[in-house]
Amino acid sequence: MRITPDFFVILSVILFTIGLIGVLIRRNLIIIFMFIELMLNAVNLSFIAYSYKLGQVDGQIYVFFVMVLAAVEVAVGLGLIMLIYRNKKTLDVDDINIMKN
Amino acid sequence: MKTLLIFIPILPLAGFLLNGIFGRSFPKKLVHRIAIGTTGISFLLVVITFFKFLSLHTESIVINYFTWIKAGDFVANFGFLLDPLSMVMLLVVSGVGFLIHIYSIGYMWNDIGYNRFFAYLNLFMFSMLVLVLANNYLLLFVGWEGVGLCSYLLIGFYFHKKSASDAGKKAFIVNRIGDFGFVVGLMLMFFTFRSLDFNTIFTSIVKKGYGVESGWGVLTVIAVLLFIGATGKSAQIPLYVWLPDAMEGPTPVSALIHAATMVTAGVYMITRSNAIYSRAPHALFIVGLIGSLTALYAATIGIFQRDIKRVLAYSTVSQLGYMFTALGVMAFSAGIFHLMTHAFFKALLFLGSGSVILALHHEQDMQNMGGLKKYLPITCLSMWAATLAISGIPIFAGFFSKDEILWRSKIDPVKGHMIFYILGTVAALITALYMFRLMFLTFHGKSRMSEEKLSHVHESPKSMTSVLIILAILSTIGGFVGMPGWTGFPNVFEKFLDPVFRFMPQKVVSHLHHVVESQPAGKELLVTLISIVVAGLGVLIAYIIYIKKEALPKDEEKLGFIYKLIYNKYYVDEIYNFFVIQPIKWFSTNVLWKIVDVAVIDGIVNGYAYLTEGLSTVVARIQNGFIRSYIGWIVLGGIGILYYIILNFIR
Numbered sequence: 244m245r246i247t248p249d250f251f252v253i254l255s256v257i258l259f260t261i262g263l264i265g266v267l268i269r270r271n272l273i274i275i276f277m278f279i280e281l282m283l284n285a286v287n288l289s290f291i292a293y294s295y296k297l298g299q300v301d302g303q304i305y306v307f308f309v310m311v312l313a314a315v316e317v318a319v320g321l322g323l324i325m326l327i328y329r330n331k332k333t334l335d336v337d338d339i340n341i342m343k344n
Numbered sequence: 345m346k347t348l349l350i351f352i353p354i355l356p357l358a359g360f361l362l363n364g365i366f367g368r369s370f371p372k373k374l375v376h377r378i379a380i381g382t383t384g385i386s387f388l389l390v391v392i393t394f395f396k397f398l399s400l401h402t403e404s405i406v407i408n409y410f411t412w413i414k415a416g417d418f419v420a421n422f423g424f425l426l427d428p429l430s431m432v433m434l435l436v437v438s439g440v441g442f443l444i445h446i447y448s449i450g451y452m453w454n455d456i457g458y459n460r461f462f463a464y465l466n467l468f469m470f471s472m473l474v475l476v477l478a479n480n481y482l483l484l485f486v487g488w489e490g491v492g493l494c495s496y497l498l499i500g501f502y503f504h505k506k507s508a509s510d511a512g513k514k515a516f517i518v519n520r521i522g523d524f525g526f527v528v529g530l531m532l533m534f535f536t537f538r539s540l541d542f543n544t545i546f547t548s549i550v551k552k553g554y555g556v557e558s559g560w561g562v563l564t565v566i567a568v569l570l571f572i573g574a575t576g577k578s579a580q581i582p583l584y585v586w587l588p589d590a591m592e593g594p595t596p597v598s599a600l601i602h603a604a605t606m607v608t609a610g611v612y613m614i615t616r617s618n619a620i621y622s623r624a625p626h627a628l629f630i631v632g633l634i635g636s637l638t639a640l641y642a643a644t645i646g647i648f649q650r651d652i653k654r655v656l657a658y659s660t661v662s663q664l665g666y667m668f669t670a671l672g673v674m675a676f677s678a679g680i681f682h683l684m685t686h687a688f689f690k691a692l693l694f695l696g697s698g699s700v701i702l703a704l705h706h707e708q709d710m711q712n713m714g715g716l717k718k719y720l721p722i723t724c725l726s727m728w729a730a731t732l733a734i735s736g737i738p739i740f741a742g743f744f745s746k747d748e749i750l751w752r753s754k755i756d757p758v759k760g761h762m763i764f765y766i767l768g769t770v771a772a773l774i775t776a777l778y779m780f781r782l783m784f785l786t787f788h789g790k791s792r793m794s795e796e797k798l799s800h801v802h803e804s805p806k807s808m809t810s811v812l813i814i815l816a817i818l819s820t821i822g823g824f825v826g827m828p829g830w831t832g833f834p835n836v837f838e839k840f841l842d843p844v845f846r847f848m849p850q851k852v853v854s855h856l857h858h859v860v861e862s863q864p865a866g867k868e869l870l871v872t873l874i875s876i877v878v879a880g881l882g883v884l885i886a887y888i889i890y891i892k893k894e895a896l897p898k899d900e901e902k903l904g905f906i907y908k909l910i911y912n913k914y915y916v917d918e919i920y921n922f923f924v925i926q927p928i929k930w931f932s933t934n935v936l937w938k939i940v941d942v943a944v945i946d947g948i949v950n951g952y953a954y955l956t957e958g959l960s961t962v963v964a965r966i967q968n969g970f971i972r973s974y975i976g977w978i979v980l981g982g983i984g985i986l987y988y989i990i991l992n993f994i995r
Contacts (some may be wrong), residue, residue: 266975275971340969 251292258285272324272334276317279331345396346407349424350532352389352434353477355382356469363466367459379462380445383469387438397431403843406479406543413482417538425479425542429844432477432680433612436687437605443467443811444600450808451596451702452992461501461594468494472605476612481530482541484613488526488577491606492519498597499590511589518586522576529569536562545845546619556623556849567620567627571634574610580668581638584661585917591653595698598653603660603694604687611667611683615676619847622674632672636753636767640663643774647781648911650897651708652697655782655940658736660690662771666749668766674856675752677841682745686838688822689733689742692815696727697811699804700786704793709784715791719801722809724787726816730781733819735776736879744823746772751828751871757859769878784890785897792896793830830869938954 258281263276287306294302328334359382367375380465397405406428412422424430445465452461471494474851475487500512515851530540549563574580589600601607614621614631621628642661649655663686670679701708703720717724733742750772753764791798803809824867826837845853889895900907909915966977 267979270972310757336971339971340581342967342969 248292248296251295252289255285255289255292258282258288270335270337272327272336272339275336276320280313283309289292289311345393345405346409346890348393348396349407349426349477350409352386352393352438353470355386355389356466356473358382360463360466362954363459364463367463370459372453372458373460375459376445376449379466380442380449382466383438383442383445386473387442390434390438393426394431394435397426403427403846404543408479408693418534420480420482420540423479424477426477427844428841429615429680430476432684432841434473435686437472437476438469440604440687440691440815441465441472443814444596444604444691444695447596447599447698447808447811448596450805451698452594457501461498464494464497464501465597465600468601469500469829475609479542481533481542481545481792484616485526485530488573488609488613489523491601491609492516492523492577495519495590495601495606498601499593501593501597505592508592511586511592514951515586515590516968518583519576521873522573522583524572525569525801526573526576529566532562532569533566536566541564542616549619549623550847550849554623556625556852558625559732560626561624563620563625567617567624567919568630570620571610571627571631572619574614574668575634576610578607578664578668579661580610580634580665581641584638584642585920587661588654588913591651593655595653595694595701597700598657599694601693602657603690607660607664608667608683608687611664611671611679613679614668614671615844618674618845621671622845622848622852628672628674629673632669632756632764635665635668635670635672636764636771637665639669639771640767640774642667643771645910645913646778647774648897648900648907648979650710652700652710652713652782652786653694653708654729655710655778655800656690656693656697659693659778662689662732662775665771666746666768669753669768670749670760670990673753673756673764675749675839676845678745678748678752678826680841681837682742682749685733685741685745685819685822688815689730689740689819692726692730692812692819693734695808695812695815696723699723699808702804702808703801704797705800709897710785712792713786714789714793715787716801717787718834719798720787720803720995722803722812726809726812727787729781729816730819731779733823735779735883736772736875737883738876739820739823741819741821741823743947744826744828747872747875748826748828750875751868752860754871755859755863757856769875772875773878773882775881777886778882781890782884784886788891789894815898828868828870828872830865856878914956 260280262285266275267279269275270342287309290302290306290309294300294306298327324334325338333334333339359379362378363370363375370378404425406423406425408421408423411419413420424552445462448461448465452458455461468491471487471490475484475485476490477486478484494514496516499515500509502508502771503512506519532542533545537548539545539548554561556561576583587602587607591598593602621631639662640682642658642665646655646658646662649658663682667679667682667686670676670682700716700720700723703716703723704713707713729740733740736743736746750765750768753768754762756762756764826835827833828835900911912918
């Protein structure tokens with residue numbers, strides 16, 4: 244069995260779905276954050292796969308963008324999580340609901 | 345000529361701006377020097393224009409300065425029209441206005457609002473001069489509204505007095521009713537002729553061959569609508585009610601605005617529109633009937649009024665009625681002639697009464713006057729000249745003009761019956777009666793003032809008395825420019841005005857000439873004799889009652905019902921209040937306020953507010969603060985978009 248780019252696409256879909264479900268069902272903010280990273284990387288994988296399949300370099304460029312964005316997001320997101328924890332003494336997202344209505 | 349004419353109205357405007365903006369910090373002397381200087385030079389320019397106009401021997405001069413409004417095929421120019429009619433009006437307005445400015449120095453000297461008064465007076469001069477100079481109806485309307493505004497401001501000059509500010513509002517609102525008719529008339533005129541320019545309209549009437557309308561044609565409707573405007577401004581039945589109340593203003597204002605100039609704007613406007621009116625006999629009949637009824641009606645109210653200025657106010661209404669009677673029988677030049685002489689003698693009467701009022705420290709009730717002849721000799725003498733003039737005693741100005749009107753209404757070519765003449769003659773009797781009553785009660789008989797008060801009475805300053813003297817001379821000799829035919833002298837005035845009526849239909853002009861010429865020679869003299877006898881009768885009655893019997897205003901109360909009815913002005917104000925004002929109030933409160941405003945307008949606005957609020961409460965539920973639910977919504981949305989894209993992709 245030859246490994247084709249389609250495998251990577253399927254893998255990326257599986258990873259993305261896991262990430263999405265994880266974001267939806269977990270309550271700890273750091274875990275949610277990690278699942279988001281997983282989703283981003285799943286998307287990266289599919290970009291690479293299609294880039295290879297179509298023989299175009301565009302997808303790889305997008306991946307670099309996403310990586311940079313992810314790094315920035317981690318920096319800001321972790322900072323926010325730190326502040327939330329200091330103020331609320333919890334990271335349960337269901338308890339962080341002061342912005343409702 | 346172009347630059348000369350524009351300066352005539354611009355100068356008073358400059359005076360208004362100077363005094364209005366900086367007047368507070370000016371010394372009093374500078375204030376009146378500016379005001380009188382500007383109107384004085386303006387009057388001088390009018391005189392120069394007059395002689396230039398005479399030397400030019402033209403029918404009319406039209407000068408357009410710039411296009412004022414342009415919209416589609418509607419064009420209104422800022423332009424002036426100089427013809428004999430506007431020339432006469434210019435002379436009267438600027439001349440009498442100038443004199444009254446001088447008089448005001450003495451009268452208003454101790455008043456707080458000295459600069460305000462002169463600023464308003466100058467603004468009035470500007471508006472009135474624009475009114476008479478305008479070469480189209482729209483610019484005329486600007487002046488028309490401008491003088492209305494000044495009238496309002498000056499009636500309410502003592503605004504801290506409630507009665508004065510009420511009177512100002514009344515004048516403004518009543519005029520608004522008339523103006524409504526006027527504006528509708530203007531619209532109809534533009535709709536018919538596609539223009540509001542005097543010359544364009546009149547020439548197109550002639551060119552398109554509009555004949556004399558037998559029924560209610562478009563010209564008749566326009567004429568009636570314009571006349572509604574005139575009833576407001578010129579205080580005719582049914583809109584005269586504001587004028588007597590306008591006496592709340594300072595006396596020079598009553599003289600200038602509410603007697604000599606502004607109130608005659610309606611007469612001027614109708615004379616200006618003679619091309620329309622001469623083709624609308626129905627409208628003419630209405631004008632004449634309203635005019636002659638007003639002449640008689642207002643005169644009767646004058647008999648029992650106690651306030652010296654109110655007598656003169658009703659007298660003004662009555663005299664304006666005469667002018668409209670003249671217009672109603674197409675004796676346009678006679679109407680303008682009476683306008684001119686009336687400007688002299690009525691301004692004089694008001695200024696004289698102002699002199700009396702000032703001397704008596706603002707006492708206006710004739711019950712408390714009497715025997716003032718000794719103390720105010722110049723005022724008394726000059727007022728006598730005006731009284732003789734208004735009563736139609738021969739030689740004095742009013743005799744010629746009033747007689748001309750009575751004569752022309754006797755031979756009325758429009759309807760051919762005598763109603764205008766009879767009403768006018770009876771009014772002439774009453775005019776003589778109430779004017780002599782006023783004079784007898786004020787200047788003759790025993791003084792009814794306390795010794796202490798009487799010792800303070802003294803003749804007015806020179807600036808005032810000199811104006812009285814000039815006006816007295818004009819009231820005496822002013823009539824000689826329009827001598828009737830039987831005297832053998834030419835009627836200079838009528839001849840001068842003749843070019844103004846060149847747009848009248850030929851048929852009507854020749855008919856008018858025929859009617860006037862075909863009268864038997866002695867008939868006009870007979871009519872004149874009748875009016876002299878009638879005036880004499882009025883004088884006699886007044887003499888018997890107020891000199892021989894020494895009756896006083898309070899003795900008149902014995903007449904009971906009639907006295908009460910007339911003293912209370914036939915309860916017209918009360919009737920208007922009951923039939924017009926109360927229904928409007930009721931309608932405004934119960935319909936416009938409680939239904940239209942509260943229920944409909946507020947309902948719509950509040951309804952939107954409630955709708956928004958209701959929708960937001962529903963939408964706000966989604967924002968529940970659970971991040972995971974937000975993510976869920978995002979996922980749902982993402983799936984939705986994805987579904988849409990895939991669907992399109994498959995297709």
